[in-house]
Amino acid sequence: MARLTAEKKVLHADLEGDSVKAAAGSMVAYQGNVEFKNAGMGGGGGLRAAVRQRVAGEAVNLMECTGHGRVYLAQDAFDVTVVDLQQDTLTVESEHILAFTKGIQHDVQFAGLRGMTSGQGLATTKLSGTGQAAIISDGPMIALAVAPGMPLVVDPDAYVAGTGQTQMSLVSGVSWRSLVGEGGGEPFSLRFEGQGTVYIQPAER
Amino acid sequence: MTFEQINAKVVRAQVGPGQEVLARRGAMLGYEGQVTFRPLAGQGQGVGGRVGAVMSGESNKMMATEGQGRVLYGFRGLYVTIIQITGDSLTVEADRLLAHSANLQTSIEMVGGGGGMGGAIRGAVRGAMTGQGLFTTKLSGQGTVALLSHGGTFPLQLNGEMVGVDPQAYVGHVGALQVDLKASVGFRDAIGRGSGEAFQLHISGHGTVYVQASEKKF
Amino acid sequence: MPTIYDPNSLPVDDNINHYAFSIDLNGEWFTSKGAMIAYYGNIDFSGVAAFASRAAWVAARFSSPLYTQDWVVAAGQGKLVIGDRGNDINSYDLEDGNLTIKAVNLLAFQPSLELKQSIVPGFVTLIGTGKFLASSNGPVIFVEPPFRADPDALLGWADCPSPSQHYDYNWMAQSFMAGIQGMFGRESGEERQYDFTGAGTILMQSSEMLRVDSALMRIVESQTNLLDANSAGALGHKLIARAQQSNM
Numbered sequence: 001m002a003r004l005t006a007e008k009k010v011l012h013a014d015l016e017g018d019s020v021k022a023a024a025g026s027m028v029a030y031q032g033n034v035e036f037k038n039a040g041m042g043g044g045g046g047l048r049a050a051v052r053q054r055v056a057g058e059a060v061n062l063m064e065c066t067g068h069g070r071v072y073l074a075q076d077a078f079d080v081t082v083v084d085l086q087q088d089t090l091t092v093e094s095e096h097i098l099a100f101t102k103g104i105q106h107d108v109q110f111a112g113l114r115g116m117t118s119g120q121g122l123a124t125t126k127l128s129g130t131g132q133a134a135i136i137s138d139g140p141m142i143a144l145a146v147a148p149g150m151p152l153v154v155d156p157d158a159y160v161a162g163t164g165q166t167q168m169s170l171v172s173g174v175s176w177r178s179l180v181g182e183g184g185g186e187p188f189s190l191r192f193e194g195q196g197t198v199y200i201q202p203a204e205r
Numbered sequence: 206m207t208f209e210q211i212n213a214k215v216v217r218a219q220v221g222p223g224q225e226v227l228a229r230r231g232a233m234l235g236y237e238g239q240v241t242f243r244p245l246a247g248q249g250q251g252v253g254g255r256v257g258a259v260m261s262g263e264s265n266k267m268m269a270t271e272g273q274g275r276v277l278y279g280f281r282g283l284y285v286t287i288i289q290i291t292g293d294s295l296t297v298e299a300d301r302l303l304a305h306s307a308n309l310q311t312s313i314e315m316v317g318g319g320g321g322m323g324g325a326i327r328g329a330v331r332g333a334m335t336g337q338g339l340f341t342t343k344l345s346g347q348g349t350v351a352l353l354s355h356g357g358t359f360p361l362q363l364n365g366e367m368v369g370v371d372p373q374a375y376v377g378h379v380g381a382l383q384v385d386l387k388a389s390v391g392f393r394d395a396i397g398r399g400s401g402e403a404f405q406l407h408i409s410g411h412g413t414v415y416v417q418a419s420e421k422k423f
Numbered sequence: 424m425p426t427i428y429d430p431n432s433l434p435v436d437d438n439i440n441h442y443a444f445s446i447d448l449n450g451e452w453f454t455s456k457g458a459m460i461a462y463y464g465n466i467d468f469s470g471v472a473a474f475a476s477r478a479a480w481v482a483a484r485f486s487s488p489l490y491t492q493d494w495v496v497a498a499g500q501g502k503l504v505i506g507d508r509g510n511d512i513n514s515y516d517l518e519d520g521n522l523t524i525k526a527v528n529l530l531a532f533q534p535s536l537e538l539k540q541s542i543v544p545g546f547v548t549l550i551g552t553g554k555f556l557a558s559s560n561g562p563v564i565f566v567e568p569p570f571r572a573d574p575d576a577l578l579g580w581a582d583c584p585s586p587s588q589h590y591d592y593n594w595m596a597q598s599f600m601a602g603i604q605g606m607f608g609r610e611s612g613e614e615r616q617y618d619f620t621g622a623g624t625i626l627m628q629s630s631e632m633l634r635v636d637s638a639l640m641r642i643v644e645s646q647t648n649l650l651d652a653n654s655a656g657a658l659g660h661k662l663i664a665r666a667q668q669s670n671m
Contacts, residue, residue, distance in 0.1 A: 009356050009418035028374035029361060029416045074374070074418035077284075077356020081425060139442040139509040144461060145429040151463075158460035158506060197427055200461055202442035203509035214561035214629035233613050234576035235627055237569060242594050242613040268613060279576065279629035282560035 002101050004132040006080040011073040011098055011134045019066035021106075022073050022099035032069015039064040062106075073099055078136035081199070083163075089128040092161040096135050103131035135161055137201035144198050151193045157204035164196020207306055208287050208349045215279040216287060216351045218270070218304060226270040228278055228304035229353075238274020245269055269307065278304045283423065284357040286415065287349060288379065294345035296384075297352055297377030297415075300423060306348030314343050341377070352376060354417040361416060367409040373420040380412015430463040433502045436514070436554065444512045444556055446503040446531065453485065453538070454497050454505065454531040458556075464501015471496060480534070487540045487547055489638045490526060497531075505530055510558035517555070523548045524557050524579035524626070527636045531556040543585060543617075544642045559628040566625045571616035575630040583623020589616045 002020045005012040010028070013020050021039050039062040065071050074080070080098060083090055094108065109124040127133045135141070137160050146152050146166050153171060162168075171191045192198050207224055209217045218226045220240055230244060245267045270276055279285065280303055288295055290309065299313065344350055352358065358376050361368050372386070385407045408414050426432075433439065435447040446452060448466060459468070474496040475481035485491065497503055505512065507530055515522060517536060526547045532538065532555035539548045549555055559578050571589055580586070594614045619625050647655055 007359070010359060025420060027369075027371055028418060028420070029368055029370045029414075031361070031366065031368050034369075072359075072416065074356075076421060077417070077419040083424065139506070140440045141425050142439055142443055142461075142504070143425045143427040144463075144504075145427050147429070150430060152461060153463075154461040155457075155459060198461075199425075200504075201509075202440065202460065202506035202512075204457060204460065204506070211564055212562040215564060215627075230613065231630075233573055234630055235566065235570055235572040235616070235625075237566070237571075242591060244594065244613075277564065277566075277576070277627065279561070282629045 004082050004099060004101060004134050006082045006134065009074055009077050009079055011080045011082070013065060013071040013073055013099060015065065015067055015069055015071065017068055018102060019064050020071075020099050020101050021062045021064055022071070023075060023097060024061040024063045026073045026075045026098060027063075027065070027071055028074045029072040030065075030069060032067060034065055034067035034069045034071055036063050036065055038062075073134070075136055076138075078138055079140050081135050081137065081141040083133050083135060083161075084131075085127065085133060086130055088130075088163060089126055090133055090135075090161055090163050092125050092127060092133075092135055093159065094123040094125045096137065096160050097125060097127070098134040098136045100127055100133040101131040104129040104133055135199070137199070138203035138205075139201050142200050142202060144200065146192045146194060146196050146198060148193075148195065151191055152198055153189050153191050154198060154200050155204060156188065156190050158200045158202070159190055159198070160201050161199040162192070162196060164194065166192045166194035166196040166198070168192055208304070208351055210285070210287055211277065213284050213357065214282055215277055216285050216304070218276050218278060220270050220276055221273050223308075225307035226276070226304050227267050227307050228270055229280060229302060230266050230268045232278045232280045232303055233270070234277040234279050236274055236276040238272065240270060240272040240274040240276055243269045243271065267302075278351065280353055281423075283353040283355060284417075286352045286354060286358045286376075288352060288377075288415075289349055290344060290379075291347060293379060294343055295350055295377055295379050296341045296343045297350070298375065299340050299342045301353045301376055302342060303351040303353045305344060305350040309344045309346045309348040309350070312343050314341050352415070353423070354415075355419040355421045355423065356417055358415040358417050361414045363408065363410060363412055363414060365409070365411060367407055368414060370406040370408060370414060370416055371420060372404055372406050373422055374416050374418075375406055376415040376417050378408065378412055378414045380410065382408050382410040382412045382414070384408050430502050433463075433504070438512065438514070439504065441511050441562075442506060442509055444505045444514060444530075446497075446505060446556075448497060448499060448501050448503045451496055451498045451534050452503070452531050453494055453534060454503075455529060456493050456495055458505045458507060458530045459497070459503060460506040461504040462501055464499060466497055466499040466501050466503060468495045468497050470494075474498070484534050484537050487538045489540060489641055490538075490547065493637065505556055507558035510560055511562055512556055512558050513563055514554055514556050516553075517549060518552050520552075520581065521548055521550045522555075522579060522581040523585070525577070525636075526638060528557045528559060528578060528628075529555065530558055541585070545636055545639050546579070559626075561629040564627040566627060568619040568621055568623060568625065570619045570625050572619065572625060572627060573613075573630060574615065574617055576627050577617055578626040578628045580619065580625045581623055583619055583621045583625070586617035586619050589618035590614060591616070 002018045003014045104127050107126045144152055169191045170188045211217050354376050387405050387407050433445040438444050471491050471494045523541045523546050533553035535553035536549045536551045541548050591614050
């Protein structure tokens with residue numbers, strides 16, 4: 001079984017004749033006998049895939065790494081976090097996916113949360129099933145719990161991923177950015193309610 | 206030891222007579238003592254060095270630090286790796302040199318070119334083609350080198366086997382290693398967009414390869 | 424898997440990791456715009472000017488008009504998580520003291536402290552007793568005078584006289600001979616340093632040229648009032664020439 005291990009800013013993907021999917025171009029080094037081939041959007045061909053490609057852009061372009069050996073995966077010196085999924089779903093801003101093992105399905109959803117708030121977002125991807133997923137963040141990931149009566153507000157530019165049953169809404173009236181209108185960012189933040197975990201990075205994009 | 210690692214992004218050098226330091230211009234963060242800085246006009250010797258210097262455009266980025274004192278070096282918040290050279294040689298991408306002991310010998314080489322001037326020219330053409338600029342500086346002798354990287358480096362030890370490295374993530378190597386630039390058709394397919402990432406460095410032999418956790422060059 | 428925090432387990436006025444800090448808010452803090460990355464609880468953010476119209480003490484504490492538009496008052500109860508583009512974050516406790524820091528690196532301070540503009544452009548001084556948060560590119564390095572610092576790597580100083588400027592004539596002469604740069608080009612940092620003498624502490628970071636201090640332009644612009652019309656015009660031409668050169 002392929003195994004993903006995070007070593008700070010580098011992900012080790014140890015392959016035993018099987019394969020993992022990884023963000024295209026994220027291989028920094030490899031040892032052993034490994035082949036890399038385009039895995040596209042993972043949703044087969046045809047019109048549906050083509051439309052998704054348009055929606056998702058290049059951020060979710062994936063490659064398949066197959067063989068025996070170790071692949072070192074990294075992107076932009078971001079920190080790597082490996083999340084174990086057991087019949088679970090992780091919702092990730094697509095550009096933060098580094099790799100995931102077989103047994104996890106991925107489904108590109110819609111223009112990302114960031115897209116809703118700033119118009120610059122790419123896409124959100126749902127990773128679901130059983131296996132390992134590696135996600136990246138600018139600085140070490142911070143996990144924050146959401147529970148009934150304990151809502152959480154986050155800066156959309158720091159939001160990375162979430163699990164569980166949470167409802168997300170946009171909060172306005174938070175005026176720290178709107179005062180001078182610097183950079184055109186809307187004064188929205190994301191408010192999460194329900195039950196789950198939200199992952200943020202200690203950096204604004 | 207002339208360099209002391211202050212934190213992941215800054216080193217301190219003890220400078221004195223016979224312990225001068227060559228550093229990237231703009232890398233001095235601060236100093237105490239009687240220290241002077243002098244811009245260098247060129248670097249590297251021999252025809253290969255000169256050609257390489259002209260083609261890489263890197264030769265005029267260095268300065269000498271002389272006198273007596275302690276100097277902090279760092280550059281634009283990039284990570285710094287200290288490597289001690291004891292009789293062997295370190296090959297690094299010229300852009301990644303933060304500072305090194307002035308007594309080290311330097312020359313400019315192409316990696317992946319197959320050696321010799323012919324190789325260098327072929328390599329240069331390929332380097333130009335890929336936009337990777339695989340011009341390297343080879344440092345040898347006894348001394349210390351401080352290397353810049355995006356996010357830090359990790360070493361890969363080679364004992365006869367081969368490692369594939371993304372040219373943009375390659376930082377440098379120590380030891381008797383064979384470096385080949387390979388165009389990988391399969392990899393080109395994987396990446397697409399003709400981004401130049403269709404190339405891999407295939408490095409084999411006995412030694413250590415330093416790789417950064419990023420494809421960002423600077 | 425990272426630790427999962429909730430409002431009770433988040434640190435109380437302490438770092439979550441090197442790059443994020445958790446403020447236990449119970450009242451008000453001044454925070455720079457965009458420093459908040461997440462919060463629990465009931466917290467309102469309003470502009471310093473707007474808040475000052477309701478609370479007269481604000482004007483006395485925030486006596487730095489150049490920076491008013493870059494700051495807000497966070498008021499309420501809860502846990503407020505502060506981050507700054509992946510930079511290291513440190514908290515400093517002042518006890519009847521003062522510390523001068525690069526304005527773009529100051530992220531938040533308690534209203535028991537007073538903020539003033541330093542006479543060194545781009546720096547602000549905090550005076551009094553209380554806690555403040557500042558970011559740095561890499562961990563902060565503390566050094567003591569006598570010391571000369573590259574302006575780009577200088578984060579701040581405490582308890583010592585304001586620095587003077589030191590020009591390295593040796594470097595400049597060599598540079599002229601080598602034809603390396605014009606006086607008006609971007610400095611490399613080796614020709615000019617801030618020179619610290621006396622007793623105190625100097626705070627250094629790895630240099631960073633990418634940070635834009637919007638107030639710095641306002642400072643420089645206000646200083647052009649010293650020029651007469653002809654000189655101002657000549658300066659304008661030089662600046663246009665430089666902008667065109669850097670675009671090439």
